[in-house]
Amino acid sequence: MYITLISLDNLGLNEYIVSTLQKQGHTVTHINFRDYKYKYPSILHKAYNFFLKAFLKRNLKLEHHGKKIIEELQKNNQIQDVILTIKGDFIDPKSTLEFKKHSKKTIAFFNDNIYRCPKIERVLHCYDEVYSFEKADCEKFNLKFAPNWIYNENAGLNDNTALEYGVFNISSIDKRLSTLTLIANELKSKKINFKFIVYDKKHKAKDGIITYINKHMSLSEVNHYTNRSKVLLDIHRTGQNGLTFRVFESLGLEKKLITTNAEIKNYDFYNPNNILVIDEQNPVIPVSFFENEYEKIPDSIFEKYTLQGWVNNVIFEKFVF
Numbered sequence: 001m002y003i004t005l006i007s008l009d010n011l012g013l014n015e016y017i018v019s020t021l022q023k024q025g026h027t028v029t030h031i032n033f034r035d036y037k038y039k040y041p042s043i044l045h046k047a048y049n050f051f052l053k054a055f056l057k058r059n060l061k062l063e064h065h066g067k068k069i070i071e072e073l074q075k076n077n078q079i080q081d082v083i084l085t086i087k088g089d090f091i092d093p094k095s096t097l098e099f100k101k102h103s104k105k106t107i108a109f110f111n112d113n114i115y116r117c118p119k120i121e122r123v124l125h126c127y128d129e130v131y132s133f134e135k136a137d138c139e140k141f142n143l144k145f146a147p148n149w150i151y152n153e154n155a156g157l158n159d160n161t162a163l164e165y166g167v168f169n170i171s172s173i174d175k176r177l178s179t180l181t182l183i184a185n186e187l188k189s190k191k192i193n194f195k196f197i198v199y200d201k202k203h204k205a206k207d208g209i210i211t212y213i214n215k216h217m218s219l220s221e222v223n224h225y226t227n228r229s230k231v232l233l234d235i236h237r238t239g240q241n242g243l244t245f246r247v248f249e250s251l252g253l254e255k256k257l258i259t260t261n262a263e264i265k266n267y268d269f270y271n272p273n274n275i276l277v278i279d280e281q282n283p284v285i286p287v288s289f290f291e292n293e294y295e296k297i298p299d300s301i302f303e304k305y306t307l308q309g310w311v312n313n314v315i316f317e318k319f320v321f
Contacts, residue, residue, distance in 0.1 A: 001081040003315070004029045004103070006069055008087035011219045013245065016151040017084075020307045021315075029080075031072045033090070038064040057122070059092065066095020073102045082107060082315055085127070089119040096126035105129070109314060111148055113137050115239045131314050133242035135263075145321050147267075148245050149310040150252040150302075152223065166290060167194040167258065168229035169246075170222055173212075176235045179260065179280040183233065184209045186283050192290065195225060196233075226253060230290065235280065236261035243267070250274075251305060254294050258285060269297050269305065 003021055007014045009032045021028045038061045040046040049060040069091065073083075083103040088096060089110070099106045108127040113134035114120045124130055124141060131146040132138050138145045167187060169180065180196055187194050188209070196210045197217070226232060226249055234246040234257060241263040250257040251269060260280040264270055273295050278285060303309050304321065312318040 001026045002078050003027070004031060004073070004076075004080045004083045006031045006033065006083060006085040006088075006091075006099075008032070008034055008090050010034055010216070011222075013151055013219065014086060016149075016307055017311065020311055024311075027078075029076065031069055033065045033069055036065050036068040062090060062092040063095065065090055066092045066098075070095055070098055073099070076102070079104065081105065084109065084315060086111070088123050088127070089117055091123070093123050093126055096123050099126075100128075107131070107314060109146060110134075110137075111242060113240045113242060114141070116237065134240065136241065146310065146314050147243055147305065147321070148248050149307045150248045150305050151245075151307060152226075152249055152252040163228055163230050165195040165225070165229040166192040167231045167233050168196075168225050169194075169233035169235070170197040170217065170225065171199070171235065173198050173200040175238065179235050179283070180210065182280075183235075183258075183278070183283045183285070186285050190285060190287050192285070192287070194233075195229065197225070226255070229255070231256040231258055233257075234259040234261060248305060251297070251302065254296060256289070256294055258289075269301050271295055271297065 003026050005014060005017055005028065007030070009015070014032070015030070018028050018030045040049070045060065053059050080103040082105050083099050084107045085091070085096070085099070086109050088108045106127045107129045108123070109131045110120050111133045112120065113132070114137050121141070130143045132143045133147050135145060137143055171180065177198065180198070184194065184196055198210055198212050199216060200212050201214055232246055232250045232255055234244055236244065236259070241261060243261065243264060247257060247259065247264065256274050256276070258276045258278060260278055262277050264275060265277065273292055276285065276289050313321060
């Protein structure tokens with residue numbers, strides 16, 4: 001099959017989709033519109049864009065993404081069997097509809113929810129099929145369900161990597177910082193060591209509990225810390241219940257997880273020995289959680305959440321959820 005992946009891929013996670021499909025023998029093109037930066041020609045254009053967004057629901061930046069993507073699609077004379085778009089809410093609807101001229105089938109996947117990212121709703125009608133990691137959105141908007149995926153299957157498990165940290169988390173600065181601080185203090189009181197990193201453009205110095213950085217960390221750097229940690233920490237965003245990549249990193253590495261997202265209890269891989277669900281307002285983390293070893297989940301369940309399982313579900317419609 002001829003498959004094009006269109007995505008806003010800042011960390012390189014979607015390259016794993018490309019390599020998985022290529023290993024299956026498909027011809028795959030990846031259009032990563034991360035680099036399609038839009039610069040206002042003048043301050044008047046910036047003011048004009050404000051007017052467009054406020055009154056006409058248009059956005060020059062999104063239209064720029066769409067224009068550049070269409071240009072790339074036009075370079076390929078081969079009609080695609082599938083065009084898969086991730087982060088399609090960063091592309092204007094008019095351009096998105098044009099994808100159908102270049103493919104037999106168009107699919108979208110969203111790993112944000114419509115509560116947080118209302119622009120998603122504007123492009124739902126532009127695709128033949130739409131998948132979301134948010135079960136509530138699937139029910140409300142009649143979408144198909146697909147979680148995020150395990151990209152790091154077995155990575156670092158056989159290299160005798162020394163465990164340096166009890167708990168690891170990396171996140172961007174936002175409203176979750178207060179919860180992160182509460183968890184840090186809870187771990188400190190239990191004498192459990194941890195490494196918490198927060199991306200903040202203002203770049204604060206180390207405060208003794210949390211390390212602040214002002215440049216995004218590469219995926220390989222993140223993996224350096226996850227491989228050297230016994231437990232991973234996941235703090236979900238308010239109003240969003242879809243499972244983050246941190247959850248699937250823990251599955252892939254067979255590491256325990258602490259999470260504030262109680263929705264995880266409704267997944268078939270949930271095991272209270274492996275996953276501790278905590279109250280974000282009053283996090284209680286028993287030392288006993290660290291004493292028992294990780295219990296391997298059945299292969300039949302694990303395989304559904306691998307990238308192979310994900311592409312089988314989303315692209316080839318072998319429904320596994």
